Amino acid sequence: MRTKNKKAQEEMIGFALIIIIVAVILLIFLGFSLRTHQKELVESYEVDSFIQSFLQYTSDCAEGHEPNYASIQKLIFLCNRKERCTDERDSCEVLNTTLTQILEKSWEIVDRPTKGYELNISSGNKDIILIKTGNFTRNYKGSQQNLIIGGNPSDIIFVAYY
Amino acid sequence: MLNQLKTKIILQIVSYGKMKNRKAQLKIKQMTFMLIAVTLFFALVGMFVLVIKFSDIREAATELEERNAMLLVSKLANSPEFSCGGAFDTPRLNCIDADKVMILRQHIEKYNDFWGVSNIEIRKIYPAANSEILCTLENYPNCNIIRLRSKEIIGADLSNFISLCRKEPYEGDYYNKCELARIMVSYEEK
Numbered sequence: 001m002r003t004k005n006k007k008a009q010e011e012m013i014g015f016a017l018i019i020i021i022v023a024v025i026l027l028i029f030l031g032f033s034l035r036t037h038q039k040e041l042v043e044s045y046e047v048d049s050f051i052q053s054f055l056q057y058t059s060d061c062a063e064g065h066e067p068n069y070a071s072i073q074k075l076i077f078l079c080n081r082k083e084r085c086t087d088e089r090d091s092c093e094v095l096n097t098t099l100t101q102i103l104e105k106s107w108e109i110v111d112r113p114t115k116g117y118e119l120n121i122s123s124g125n126k127d128i129i130l131i132k133t134g135n136f137t138r139n140y141k142g143s144q145q146n147l148i149i150g151g152n153p154s155d156i157i158f159v160a161y162y
Numbered sequence: 163m164l165n166q167l168k169t170k171i172i173l174q175i176v177s178y179g180k181m182k183n184r185k186a187q188l189k190i191k192q193m194t195f196m197l198i199a200v201t202l203f204f205a206l207v208g209m210f211v212l213v214i215k216f217s218d219i220r221e222a223a224t225e226l227e228e229r230n231a232m233l234l235v236s237k238l239a240n241s242p243e244f245s246c247g248g249a250f251d252t253p254r255l256n257c258i259d260a261d262k263v264m265i266l267r268q269h270i271e272k273y274n275d276f277w278g279v280s281n282i283e284i285r286k287i288y289p290a291a292n293s294e295i296l297c298t299l300e301n302y303p304n305c306n307i308i309r310l311r312s313k314e315i316i317g318a319d320l321s322n323f324i325s326l327c328r329k330e331p332y333e334g335d336y337y338n339k340c341e342l343a344r345i346m347v348s349y350e351e352k
Contacts, residue, residue: 049324105290
């Protein structure tokens with residue numbers, strides 16, 4: 001009778017201990033899973049705003065007379081029409097150089113969360129500008145802006161890979 | 163003989179009573195153990211719930227600050243205090259009037275707690291400068307950082323691309339000059 005009771009007691013204590021241990025482990029996991037909230041490395045609003053902002057950038061290519069310096073948006077139109085700046089530089093060359101430098105400064109890929117980027121400005125089926133750099137990973141954020149260039153619907157597509 | 167029998171019966175009754183007492187004691191012990199185990203279990207669970215709740219409150223506060231900063235950083239450029247408005251020919255999106263911000267900086271004490279963030283900073287990205295120069299009324303526009311509050315950016319920050327425009331003098335006249343910049347909003351982590 002005594003040994004039977006002792007055995008039952010031990011079993012009960014063991015059962016209670018197991019319940020406590022399991023509950024504690026579950027709570028720890030729950031706590032960790034609730035805490036793992038991560039901030040996005042590249043936010044979509046950043047990519048959207050980037051296109052809007054670089055289109056307004058004042059380049060050093062004057063159209064007709066100085067200081068009528070063209071914005072990047074205007075420079076895209078000039079490049080599409082194969083026009084030159086007042087200092088005889090090719091508008092497409094200025095556009096390409098300026099955009100490359102803007103991208104290099106805005107989306108640095110060395111020791112940064114951004115691994116690569118791609119900018120494509122096209123009118124109809126023709127590519128006006130295509131700049132690709134870095135690794136194209138599976139995580140990316142992209143944005144598109146539509147323009148009408150020379151009567152043709154045109155797209156500015158920017159994708160940042162992280 | 164009769165006496166012996168009586169004594170035997172009495173002894174038997176006593177031993178039965180002892181056994182009954184022991185059984186009761188055992189049951190009490192059993193119940194005590196169970197009660198201790200259950201109390202311990204609930205105490206532990208309660209403790210964990212409290213810890214998680216409190217950490218959640220702190221996290222929620224930081225998250226709210228972050229969300230506020232995120233909404234602010236994506237909208238700030240188009241708010242009347244910063245936006246270019248109609249000063250640069252056509253209305254523009256994500257365009258900040260640098261001249262306006264420099265004046266706003268002089269009266270920033272009137273905007274304490276207006277945006278609910280610890281600091282707002284505008285950093286020119288392109289054209290890039292070799293060194294970081296804080297903007298003051300004396301060196302403007304030959305500088306690359308406009309800090310609305312003089313204190314350093316502390317805690318976490320969120321940023322967004324903007325077009326930073328100003329009126330640039332040219333042979334007695336002015337033209338619109340827009341550069342690429344980032345607006346940074348910092349908030350304190352709880």
